[in-house]
Amino acid sequence: MTGTQVRFLQAIAERVATDRVVEAHLFAPRRQGPVETGVAVVAATPEADAPAGTGRVPATDAGESAAHEAGDALATHAGDAAEALVRAAPGDASPHADGAPAAAPHGDRLVVYCARYRHTIKGPDRGKWEFDCVAQADAPLVTVDAVVRGVMDRAGDAGDPERLGAEQWRAALEEPTWAALA
Numbered sequence: 001m002t003g004t005q006v007r008f009l010q011a012i013a014e015r016v017a018t019d020r021v022v023e024a025h026l027f028a029p030r031r032q033g034p035v036e037t038g039v040a041v042v043a044a045t046p047e048a049d050a051p052a053g054t055g056r057v058p059a060t061d062a063g064e065s066a067a068h069e070a071g072d073a074l075a076t077h078a079g080d081a082a083e084a085l086v087r088a089a090p091g092d093a094s095p096h097a098d099g100a101p102a103a104a105p106h107g108d109r110l111v112v113y114c115a116r117y118r119h120t121i122k123g124p125d126r127g128k129w130e131f132d133c134v135a136q137a138d139a140p141l142v143t144v145d146a147v148v149r150g151v152m153d154r155a156g157d158a159g160d161p162e163r164l165g166a167e168q169w170r171a172a173l174e175e176p177t178w179a180a181l182a
Contacts, residue, residue: 005029007129008038008117013173015113015133020044021169022110023141025148025161034122041151041161042113042133043144109138 005026012024022043029038115133120126139147148161164172 002029004036004117004119005038007119008040008115008131009172011117011131012040012042012113012115012133015115016042016044017047018170018173020047022166023144024164024169025144026164027151027155027161028159031121034120034126036119036121038117040115041144041148042115043110043139043141044113046108046111046138109140110144111135112137112139112144 009026022045024043025041027039029036031037112135113133114136116131118128118130120128152160
């Protein structure tokens with residue numbers, strides 16, 4: 001894992017409490033000229049003080065503008081995926097491939113965050129860091145997985161994004177080598 005990726009995960013952890021993360025999908029970073037961009041989709045339990053089952057988390061324009069500024073196809077597809085989540089998540093369950101409904105984990109829907117970074121590696125703006133993490137929707141975990149697969153298909157990614165479960169997420173943030181990289 002690169003120093004930039006470590007910084008990205010730490011930035012996400014500052015916005016989304018580590019104990020709330022159920023699953024994270026980290027897409028491979030992309031480099032276009034002097035700029036590296038990355039995208040992650042994070043599913044987390046709702047905050048304790050938020051009313052449970054109150055419907056969708058409102059999307060904001062901040063995430064969309066960050067995607068367009070980055071000019072990265074994957075970030076654009078992730079924004080499209082957030083819209084797909086909102087459209088695909090009207091009920092409390094999503095069907096499996098066999099058509100059977102799947103219950104949402106933790107008996108409730110999860111808040112789905114789309115996180116993006118843009119890091120300038122070369123040139124006069126070297127070291128410039130932009131980060132955005134926006135709650136885009138709420139959905140059951142199976143819907144999140146389906147949307148992540150759709151993003152991969154539309155982006156033409158050959159490899160799967162790195163999937164971190166709750167325990168893997170916590171372990172990754174506790175890695176002692178990260179302090180040296182950050």
